[in-house]
Amino acid sequence: MGGTYAVFGGNSIEDGVWFRWNPEKVRIVDMLEEVNHWQQYKNKLQKAGYSPEALELMAKKAIMNNYDLEIELREELSDDIRRILAGEYVQ
């Protein structure tokens, strides 16, 4: 999987969703993000019209708001959020 830590694919839970992850690379913070995305799938937010940017923002902010993260991880997520808002994270 190279530089990919984890990836969800598929249209919806009704149509089927797949998940791949790199066990050598994926971190707890990455899994927390994927759990958030899974909840989004289950709650049908993709189908409800939420943009990919909105879904990424929700997942990353949820982690920052709910967990006592190390400063490096907090900075990493803050940078991701900056890139999402600048339109550079989700093409």
Next chain:
Amino acid sequence: MEHEEKTSKLKGKKVTPSIVGTLDHRALPLGHYVGLKFKQKISLVNEGGFLNAAPHLRAAYSLANLRPATLGEEAISVSNGEVFVLENSQNSVAISAFKTITHSIKEEELVLLNSIWIPGVFSAYDSTSRGFISLKSKEIILENRKLDLLLSSEIEFESRYKFNSQTLKLYVKGTE
């Protein structure tokens, strides 16, 4: 395109979980595609989802416009890295090698860009073509074959997506 080693079953149907880089994020139609190098046919069942890249590669991933894609069962036998076009595309696609390249990309950034196909627009004189460039293999893919003929002179390439807030611009030439 890069795919899982084994197929998965989604609602009883075998599919190939994959990641694809696309020329245009607004236009990735579902349907049948054919490989440029090996002519194998695959089907795109759906695209989209969530992709979590290593932090240092996130800028390169967004430059390459990488996204999850669910491909048909047949895609499992396709070589990773193959490039596909729509089966009924009217474009005259060409793959060419270039010899020289001029750019102002920092060395540490080049390392990050080496593993991806960068989507963008090539231009020379009054001709333009969308396409990809691979800095590692020194190859370009042109949607408009006409531009291939101009590779003996310098062709400008401008990335379609941003890399660390910047648009990459570089120049390639087919002959020394």
